[in-house]
Amino acid sequence: MKKTKATLVDTPQMYKTENDISKSRRSELNTLMNQRLASAVNLQMQMKQAHWNVKGPNFIGLHELFDRVNEAVESYVDMIAERIVQLGGIAEGTVRVAASRTRLSEYPLSIADGMAHVGAVAVAISTFGQEARTTIDDANALDDADTADLFTEVSRGIDKWLWFVEAHLQASK
Numbered sequence: 001m002k003k004t005k006a007t008l009v010d011t012p013q014m015y016k017t018e019n020d021i022s023k024s025r026r027s028e029l030n031t032l033m034n035q036r037l038a039s040a041v042n043l044q045m046q047m048k049q050a051h052w053n054v055k056g057p058n059f060i061g062l063h064e065l066f067d068r069v070n071e072a073v074e075s076y077v078d079m080i081a082e083r084i085v086q087l088g089g090i091a092e093g094t095v096r097v098a099a100s101r102t103r104l105s106e107y108p109l110s111i112a113d114g115m116a117h118v119g120a121v122a123v124a125i126s127t128f129g130q131e132a133r134t135t136i137d138d139a140n141a142l143d144d145a146d147t148a149d150l151f152t153e154v155s156r157g158i159d160k161w162l163w164f165v166e167a168h169l170q171a172s173k
Contacts, residue, residue, distance in 0.1 A: 014026060014027055014030070014087075014088045014089055015088040015089070015090075016088065017086075017087070017088040019086070019087060019088065021087065021143075021144060023088075025142050025143065025144065026087040026088055026089065027089075028142055029087055029089075029139065029142055029144055029147055030084050030087055030088075030089030030090075032135060032138055032139070032142075033080055033083060033084045033089075033135070033147065034084060034089070034091070034092045034097075034101070035101055035103070036080055036131055036132070036135055036151075037077065037080045037081055037084065037091060037092065037093050037098070038092075038093075038097060038098040038099075038100075038101035038102045038103075039098075039101075039102045039103050039104050039127075039128055039131055040073060040076050040077045040080055040128065041077055041093055041095070041098035041102075042098050042099070042102035042104045043073050043104060043124055043125070043128045044070055044073040044074055044077055045095075045098075046104065046107040046120075046121070046124045047066050047067075047069045047070035047073055047121065047124075048066075048070055049107050049109070050062075050066040050107075050117040050120065050121050051063055051066035051067045051070060053111070053112060053117070054066065054112070054114050054117045055112040055113065055114065056112075056113050056114035056115070057114070058114045058168070059114065062114045062117060062118065062168070065164060065165065066117070066121065068161075069121070069125070069161045069164075069165070072157055072161060076154045076157065076158075077093065079150055079153075079154065080150070080154070081093055083146075083147055083150055087147075103127065103131060104124055104127050104128065105123065105124070105127070107120060107124065108120055114168075115168070115169070118165055118166075118168045118169055119169065121165050122162060122165050122166050122169065125158055125161055125162045125165060126162055128158055129155060129158040129159055129162060132151045132154045132155040132158055133151075133155050135147075135148075135151040136148045136151045136152055136155065139151060
């Protein structure tokens with residue numbers, strides 16, 4: 001393992017595997033998926049932030065919705081991490097690594113109002129959904145239909161949760 005100052009984390013080598021995807025493509029895929037893993041871990045924690053701190057007349061419904069989104073995102077985190085390991089990589093999913101690599105905006109800590117959380121959650125979910133769709137294209141470009149399929153499943157799920165969350169915003173229009 002080598003330690004780099006830029007990331008402040010150990011960068012492990014790829015493990016040997018009989019997987020027929022070339023080592024160079026597996027390495028590119030693992031780098032790509034570790035980026036998505038960071039955003040997924042962040043998204044999961046943002047859902048818990050909303051779940052813990054939501055207030056207002058729709059408290060119980062939003063509290064439960066944000067927890068259900070969190071549970072779905074937790075399964076996406078696991079799927080992504082396991083795919084990385086299947087390809088001989090190391091799933092780099094610590095909180096510090098996620099914080100340094102995520103592409104999601106910082107979740108506003110000072111909000112309490114249910115609708116403010118709905119808006120912030122919608123932005124976070126939609127940003128991650130865009131990342132998932134980009135990953136489908138990137139995985140296809142690297143000739144990895146399995147990873148593309150995994151992110152198609154993630155994208156479909158994220159779009160469903162975005163719909164559930166945004167329905168709260170759309171009702172008031």
